[in-house]
Amino acid sequence: MNEIITTFAQALEKADVKPDQVCVPSDILFEPETVKRFGFDYFHTTRGRAIAFGTGLKLANPALKVVPFAGDLMTIGGNHFVHGSRRNMELTVICINNFVYRKIAGKSAPSAAQKFSPYSTFEEPFNIPHLGNSCSAIYTARWTALHTEELAASIAEALGKKGLSVIEILAPGPDYYTGISKVNVDLVRFYYDNSEIRNNEDPKNVGIKPDSRIIVGKFTSKERPTFIDQYNAQLSSVLGEKFIPHGIRSGADPGGKNGGD
Amino acid sequence: MAEIRFAGYGGQGIIRSGIIVGKAASLYDNKYGTMSQSFGPEARGGACSSQLVVSETKVLYPYVTNSDVLVVMSQEGYDKFEPELKENGILLVDENLVKHKPPRGDIRVHLIPATRFAEQLGKKIVANVVMLGFFTAITGIVTYEAMEKALPGSVPEKALDLNIKAFEKGYNFGLELQKKQKDPQ
Amino acid sequence: MKADQRDVLSGVYYIDGDVAAGYGALAAGCKFIAGYPITPSTEAAEAFARIAPKSGALFIQMEDELASVSAIVGGAWAGAKTMTITSGPGYSLMMETVGFGAMLETPFVLLNIQRGGPSTGVPTKTGQADMMQARWGSHGDYGLIAIAPESPQELFDYTIKAFNLAEKYRCPVMIMSDECVGHMTEKVVIPPAEEIEIEPRRWYTGSPDEYVPFKPDKDLVPRMVKAGSGHKLYISGRLHDERGYPVDDEHYKLKYVRRLVDKIKCNKDKIIELKEEQIDDADVIVVSYGISSRVAIRGIEMARERGIKVGSLRLVTVWPFPDERITELAKKVKALVVPEINYGQVVFDVARCCHGNANVVLVPHGGAGVHVPDDICDAIVSVAKEERKIEEVIEFKTKLEISVFGGGLKSKE
Structure with a gap:
């Protein structure tokens, strides 16, 4: 996990985003030292609610850069992802995916991180970029945690975009509790070795399947008005002058940095 | 204290009627008016009723148990709520919509062709406001002045004139009816 | 500080309770409501959604109640005053995040227009059966405040x-209203x-480097900053120390969770609001809240007409519970009568505080309606005549219950 945060910090720098305007709501528990080192605001939320919590942060203060880090994105938080994408809420979603087939490219993947699957997994996984793209997310990409440069570039690019971006990272699960980091390193190395970069590939073709290579890359990037843009446009068309556009009186304004209103 | 029930079907402005009288009583007649609406599966298109309690003091129990006044604009409403009318209760009926049975001997029944009047005015939809005028004249629970103030803002602005005409139509009909009843010949 | 003129729709209105709550939220300075429609609370959300855009506030319909309450906790940390609105099943769905909000000491308001339960229950009719859920609905120990209009x-x-109250004590505040009040239309005066x-x-307001997010003031409540203002916040729903860093041990569990409970408990006297009527000469006191207290006043009038000395103690705030006041009153009177639209929730806290000094009578109501004043009056009259001291909570047989169950249902007397 620390490696991903380090890559994230590089991406912030690359995108010229100051860490103190960045909020990271996450259902993954980061270590305090990591957060303090990079200087963003971190909220460890309930499982699956990183996007929902992040939506609140963004709407209450549109000046914030909100980057949900989600571990339970597709399961308990799936609905928030679907609707966040549809609304085009301005969030850069980093999805840490540790759910992978046992057999890839004809080899067995170590699956020690799958505590609930002592006999390995067999269910069809979500094709996250495809799902995001179908729900109108404006940017989709997938990398393994070891594609550090490509990943940093993707995050930086997504941070500059207005709307919901999703970047899937194939990585071991958070090892905060398990402590079995050796296996995890092997696992991510395994993903990396069996991956193939195919930028601009149609996301419908990038599902992770047994006995085939993992497709990584930057898949889609498009433009679409954000939720707040659409809200302001719709309400001003209906209410005209009576409407106070969102953000004018929000948490961003009075009383300086700490508020004071 | 007066317990009032308006009954009809969805779309007739039954809930609105309760709101207008309640508003007149509590905002302009200096009384307490508590209105509750009957929700439920029956509220959509089917039978619909609103309950209003008007009192000189704060209304403590908000619902109608035995009504003093029943205003009916549908057969179903009539059949369902006529038995809950108190002894000496007042029953106001839109005779174009309701066939009333031989009346109970212990209640006072007043008939008005509200729907026909509304049609004559140009819009059937204001039949409930004709009923409100009639209600105001017959019961005296709210004053004419209070109702006059309560109508603006409670009906679509464009249709305010029509609604005032409808109200007056029902009100005058009620006054004349009372005159006739007091002084037959 | 005074309300902002732009948020207050001063005037005299004839509106229902739901709408009044929406107007109240805006007047209170609420800038963000996230909700998911559910009867009978929808009108409150609608009212806010209608007026908010003219005042720079925002309503969003989220994908579900889990998202709604998570978003308002997030919104509160971004600096806004926030609320969510729900009923019945939606309230159950929100519970996990209520505890999360309490753990993070987040100020937010949750309006629950209670309806008949359990499950889908009676969506369009009233109930008061979420009172214990309000208090204990999320796992773990924490303090909160509940008000019953x-x-x-x-x-x-x-x-x-x-x-x-949410701002003052940095905790979730529940407005525990119900369908009857929510859908009741009356005169509402909105002052200037x-x-x-x-x-x-x-x-x-100190230096960002010295900020310790969970370091309490003397009244046990810590100070807040806005997210994104350079404080390197580390905020977690995990057990944490004053810095917010995860800790596991018994020592911190005791220290931190104890404060979550104590910041409400120790400030109880400032939080609790009671309304007492005709208590001085009373032999019997009706303890009630919400719509039941309104109907109870009529029951009390009727019992007074029958010569019973009876008074009313209305719990405007139900949580925290006024233990001391009830204990004190129990010593002076013969009995406490508790009408609630459920089969016994708050009555057991009343009994707990009586220490056997007065009989405690529950006047239950199954929901989808409110008590008729006669039932409350009858309960008062019968308990006033009771000479025995009865240890258990006595369940009064209302006319409705007798009519439904015949004589078959035995009360515990």
């Missing part, structure tokens, strides 16, 4: 108060902005 006017007034007192957030 009895009229549309109070739904306006106490929504403002709920926001003020300068007559509305607003509690500002407890901002920390």
